[in-house]
Amino acid sequence: MSKDLVFATDIDGCVLKMNDLFADYFSEKYKTCLRYEDITDYNIENLIEGITKDEVREAFYDIIDQQTLEVEDQSKEVLSWVSELSKRVLIFITSRNPKLGVKTYDNLNKFFNDMDFVVFHEQKETRKSDYINKYGINLFIEDNLDTALDIVANTNCKVLLRDRPWNRHINIKSFKNLERVFNWIQVRDFIYANYNC
Numbered sequence: 001m002s003k004d005l006v007f008a009t010d011i012d013g014c015v016l017k018m019n020d021l022f023a024d025y026f027s028e029k030y031k032t033c034l035r036y037e038d039i040t041d042y043n044i045e046n047l048i049e050g051i052t053k054d055e056v057r058e059a060f061y062d063i064i065d066q067q068t069l070e071v072e073d074q075s076k077e078v079l080s081w082v083s084e085l086s087k088r089v090l091i092f093i094t095s096r097n098p099k100l101g102v103k104t105y106d107n108l109n110k111f112f113n114d115m116d117f118v119v120f121h122e123q124k125e126t127r128k129s130d131y132i133n134k135y136g137i138n139l140f141i142e143d144n145l146d147t148a149l150d151i152v153a154n155t156n157c158k159v160l161l162r163d164r165p166w167n168r169h170i171n172i173k174s175f176k177n178l179e180r181v182f183n184w185i186q187v188r189d190f191i192y193a194n195y196n197c
């Protein structure tokens with residue numbers, strides 16, 4: 001039986017193309033040859049010898065600051081449709097530090113200024129799964145495998161894992177409520193097939 005959609009999505013790696021810029025940033029700053037395809041670990045400090053977690057964080061902040069992030073193909077169209085369909089404010093849930101709140105809003109407002117949206121920031125005491133339970137979200141888009149696994153283990157929410165080089169190391173077929181998608185059109189088609197439209 002179809003149900004009403006209560007939707008939310010992660011931002012970086014799902015809606016905004018963070019990691020393409022990350023690869024370029026690192027190649028330029030640290031004279032490495034890191035390409036998008038080489039990012040096979042979500043924690044980039046594990047991929048480049050001598051790079052610390054703090055340097056990765058600094059790169060992340062720099063990129064956000066530059067406001068050069070681009071939007072994922074078709075995400076704008078699909079999110080606009082979702083927002084009308086669900087008759088709700090669009091919810092983004094991010095692991096970005098809450099102190100990046102204003103900059104995050106600016107990043108998103110560049111592309112989604114015609115939609116009402118809200119951003120929740122994951123923190124130590126409030127994980128994404130907590131927000132999902134609190135707001136009864138039943139469909140979430142995520143690219144971090146650990147986060148996706150935490151959500152399916154602790155909520156009844158369906159998670160569509162956006163395929164990325166950093167989340168291919170586990171076969172997710174055995175996990176209930178977890179499915180891999182390769183683009184936003186597949187997200188749209190999944191909603192068509194499973195929710196009241």
Ligand SMILES: [Mg+2]
Pocket residue numbers: 010011012013014142143144
């Ligand atoms: Mg992400």
